[in-house]
Amino acid sequence: xxxxxxxxxxxxxxxxxxxxxxxxxxxxxxxxxxxxxxxxxxxxxxxxxxxxxxxxxxxxxxxxxxxxxxxxxxxxxxxxxxxxxxxxxxxxxxxxxxxxxxxxxxxxxxxxxxxxxxxxxxxxxxxxxxxxxxxxxxxxxxxxxxxxxxxxxxxxxxxxxxxxxxxxxxxxxxxxxxxxxxxxxxxxxxxxxxxxxxxxxxxxxxxxxxxxxxxxxxxxxxxxxxxxxxxxxxxxxxxxxxxxxxxxxxxxxxxxxxxxxxxxxxxxxxxxxxxxxxxxxxxxxxxxxxxxxxxxxxxxxxxxxxxxxxxxxxxxxxxxxxxxxxxxxxxxxxxxxxxxxxxxxxxxxxxxxxxxxxxxxxxxxxxxxxxxxxxxxxxxxxxxxxxxxxxxxxxxxxxxxxxxxxxxxxxxxxxxxxxxxxxxxxxxxxxxxxxxxxxxxxxxxxxxxxxxxxxxxxxxxxxxxxxxxxxxxxxxxxxxxxxxxxxxxxxxxxxxxxxxxxxxxxxxxxxxxxxxxxxxxxxxxxxxxxxxxxxxxxxxxxxxxxxxxxxxxxxxxxxxxxxxxxxxxxxxxxxxxxxxxxxxxxxxxxxxxxxxxxxxxxxxxxxxxxxxxxxxxxxxxxxxxxxxxxxxxxxxxxxxxxxxxxxxxxxxxxxxxxxxxxxxxxxxxxxxxxxxxxxxxxxxxxxxxxxxxxxxxxxxxxxxxxxxxxxxxxxxxxxxxxxxxxxxxxxxxxxxxxxxxxxxxxxxxxxxxx
Numbered sequence: 001x002x003x004x005x006x007x008x009x010x011x012x013x014x015x016x017x018x019x020x021x022x023x024x025x026x027x028x029x030x031x032x033x034x035x036x037x038x039x040x041x042x043x044x045x046x047x048x049x050x051x052x053x054x055x056x057x058x059x060x061x062x063x064x065x066x067x068x069x070x071x072x073x074x075x076x077x078x079x080x081x082x083x084x085x086x087x088x089x090x091x092x093x094x095x096x097x098x099x100x101x102x103x104x105x106x107x108x109x110x111x112x113x114x115x116x117x118x119x120x121x122x123x124x125x126x127x128x129x130x131x132x133x134x135x136x137x138x139x140x141x142x143x144x145x146x147x148x149x150x151x152x153x154x155x156x157x158x159x160x161x162x163x164x165x166x167x168x169x170x171x172x173x174x175x176x177x178x179x180x181x182x183x184x185x186x187x188x189x190x191x192x193x194x195x196x197x198x199x200x201x202x203x204x205x206x207x208x209x210x211x212x213x214x215x216x217x218x219x220x221x222x223x224x225x226x227x228x229x230x231x232x233x234x235x236x237x238x239x240x241x242x243x244x245x246x247x248x249x250x251x252x253x254x255x256x257x258x259x260x261x262x263x264x265x266x267x268x269x270x271x272x273x274x275x276x277x278x279x280x281x282x283x284x285x286x287x288x289x290x291x292x293x294x295x296x297x298x299x300x301x302x303x304x305x306x307x308x309x310x311x312x313x314x315x316x317x318x319x320x321x322x323x324x325x326x327x328x329x330x331x332x333x334x335x336x337x338x339x340x341x342x343x344x345x346x347x348x349x350x351x352x353x354x355x356x357x358x359x360x361x362x363x364x365x366x367x368x369x370x371x372x373x374x375x376x377x378x379x380x381x382x383x384x385x386x387x388x389x390x391x392x393x394x395x396x397x398x399x400x401x402x403x404x405x406x407x408x409x410x411x412x413x414x415x416x417x418x419x420x421x422x423x424x425x426x427x428x429x430x431x432x433x434x435x436x437x438x439x440x441x442x443x444x445x446x447x448x449x450x451x452x453x454x455x456x457x458x459x460x461x462x463x464x465x466x467x468x469x470x471x472x473x474x475x476x477x478x479x480x481x482x483x484x485x486x487x488x489x490x491x492x493x494x495x496x497x498x499x500x501x502x503x504x505x506x507x508x509x510x511x512x513x514x515x516x517x518x519x520x521x522x523x524x525x526x527x528x529x530x531x532x533x534x535x536x537x538x539x540x541x542x543x544x545x546x547x548x549x550x551x552x553x554x555x556x557x558x559x560x561x562x563x564x565x566x567x568x569x570x571x572x573x574x575x576x577x578x579x580x581x582x583x584x585x586x587x588x589x590x591x592x593x594x595x596x597x598x599x600x601x602x603x604x605x606x607x608x609x610x611x612x613x614x615x616x617x618x619x620x621x622x623x624x625x626x627x628x629x630x631x632x633x634x635x636x637x638x639x640x641x642x643x644x645x646x647x648x649x650x651x652x653x654x655x656x657x658x659x660x661x662x663x664x665x666x667x668x669x670x671x672x673x674x675x676x677x678x679x680x681x682x683x684x685x686x687x688x689x690x691x692x693x694x695x696x697x698x699x700x701x702x703x704x705x706x707x708x709x710x711x712x713x714x715x716x717x718x719x720x721x722x723x724x725x726x727x728x729x730x731x732x733x734x735x736x737x738x739x740x741x742x743x744x745x746x747x748x749x750x751x752x753x754x
Contacts, residue, residue: 281497
């Protein structure tokens with residue numbers, strides 16, 4: 001299924017370029033075939049014309065957004081925008097650069113966690129975005145979606161921004177404003193400032209800020225730092241925070257410095273890099289994960305001219321334009337093609353020909369000699385600026401899918417049951433969980449091979465099963481714990497029979513185990529580390545189904561991470577396995593049970609389980625949950641952050657006809673066809689357009705006519721009247737079915753030039 005896109009390019013001389021770019025890619029054809037102007041990368045046709053228009057003179061990356069100053073003095077930003085940090089007058093995320101309103105003569109830009117600032121040719125500083133701590137410097141604490149002037153400041157030449165504070169070079173002095181709880185403003189106090197104030201007695205030529213700390217280098221190469229020092233990020237040999245600039249004696253002749261959230265790196269007059277502070281992800285680059293309060297050498301094979309740090313990774317630029325990065329490589333933020341999940345030493349990035357570095361919280365951007373900008377890393381809010389994002393905060397239709405009748409969602413994949421009783425899956429497939437005879441991710445629906453007559457689909461973390469006509473069970477995917485129930489321990493990408501008799505009436509999959517109902521009895525297989533197979537044993541993995549001996553009237557089953565449950569014919573529930581968080585619902589936490597125990601609930605018509613939680617839908621349309629209750633996981637403020645061994649009613653929701661329990665977020669389908677979700681929402685999986693945790697159900701926006709729902713690892717899908725499917729949440733492995741995946745290699749920012 002391929003979909004043409006709208007892409008109009010008119011090239012003229014120099015930096016004259018007009019782009020109408022929708023950002024819609026489509027899947028590569030056979031032999032990696034793509035149309036003219038496109039190249040096949042990771043099964044997607046990527047436009048090669050234009051390739052990052054060359055018109056930028058400055059770039060900066062913040063929490064989840066980036067900004068650039070164009071040659072004409074305008075400022076353009078992209079990515080997250082919930083506080084107006086893009087400055088375009090809205091609070092809508094943008095996947096391609098949008099112009100900051102009203103700024104026409106900027107020379108440099110800086111970005112913080114949720115704000116941005118620019119200095120213009122006249123030395124004035126303008127800021128926009130979040131302002132809860134005075135970080136906009138306009139004398140207020142009101143957010144602004146458009147630039148406002150920093151008060152008490154004139155003649156600025158450069159900026160440095162931390163998480164919620166900003167500092168500016170004014171001549172050879174420094175002025176700061178914003179959050180000051182850790183002394184990051186350097187004025188000897190811990191009082192926030194809503195307007196700029198000079199730091200007395202400080203001379204500086206270069207500035208850096210990050211997290212809640214600030215550093216400056218003077219004309220003689222002396223490095224001074226101040227602010228939060230709880231991790232030793234100031235490099236002064238202690239963890240005591242400093243409210244006044246303090247000399248870092250371990251770095252001599254400093255000429256470059258950068259700060260991350262909890263670490264600092266500096267380059268000395270020999271071009272060597274020394275880092276200090278938190279090191280749990282190897283962000284100090286010294287080959288260890290041991291933190292330090294005194295800078296240690298990060299060995300690089302070149303003389304370094306610039307440094308830039310993120311929350312858990314670091315990058316350095318050489319005069320040649322080569323970039324080395326180290327630390328956490330989540331979603332490819334080190335820019336080396338995502339071959340490692342972290343690097344304890346500096347490794348050469350694929351970000352090349354760089355003249356400027358801009359490292360954000362979880363992404364990295366460079367400005368190249370040509371003026372082009374390239375970025376790598378997490379793109380959940382569009383912060384890579386190339387027209388796509390891998391998270392969606394509201395339902396997005398899976399292209400060209402119609403006539404479907406049911407859904408299921410695994411850890412990183414989704415499957416749908418078609419009207420002709422065949423199945424299609426999409427998303428993560430490295431363990432064969434897509435059932436398409438191959439191992440690898442696929443961002444659009446692909447047919448499950450060799451299966452017909454399907455009556456039900458279910459999924460676990462990395463495996464799936466189908467019930468077919470006659471009650472036969474067919475499974476595929478990961479099988480290291482015997483979770484396919486076929487008597488073997490090898491994963492497979494094609495559905496094959498489980499070692500169970502015909503007549504199965506219901507099946508459910510846990511993290512790496514499964515259970516099935518057969519004649520009222522229950523059989524389970526796979527991992528048994530906590531007694532989740534219910535046969536009275538523990539730690540004996542079973543690759544073939546075993547009986548749960550005391551259950552005789554089961555009508556349905558559910559599987560969590562290390563526990564299982566059965567819905568009995570009279571509307572009661574029994575559970576067994578791990579009970580550390582009370583997920584067995586018998587008010588006996590944290591005592592595990594190797595055999596079924598009664599849950600204190602009646603009148604149940606559906607059950608579901610994932611992780612360390614269990615939910616039940618009662619016949620009166622209410623939903624009840626028990627188990628782990630942090631981060632809104634149980635949908636009620638009455639739940640504690642810990643064990644909840646008795647059922648608690650999910651708040652403010654009735655008339656529910658179906659529930660979907662995800663590995664994080666859970667949802668309920670109401671009788672009116674609306675969907676309501678709760679729990680963690682940082683990937684947009686709540687579906688209300690926000691990216692925040694909800695401790696009670698909120699309605700998914702723009703979705704009506706739903707008839708089925710499925711919740712996976714960090715994504716949710718809904719089946720609508722007419723058989724169409726819409727998904728939202730995290731889509732980095734293609735599980736949203738919209739053709740988008742993570743960009744494992746650096747991509748060009750679509751900066752519109754005229």
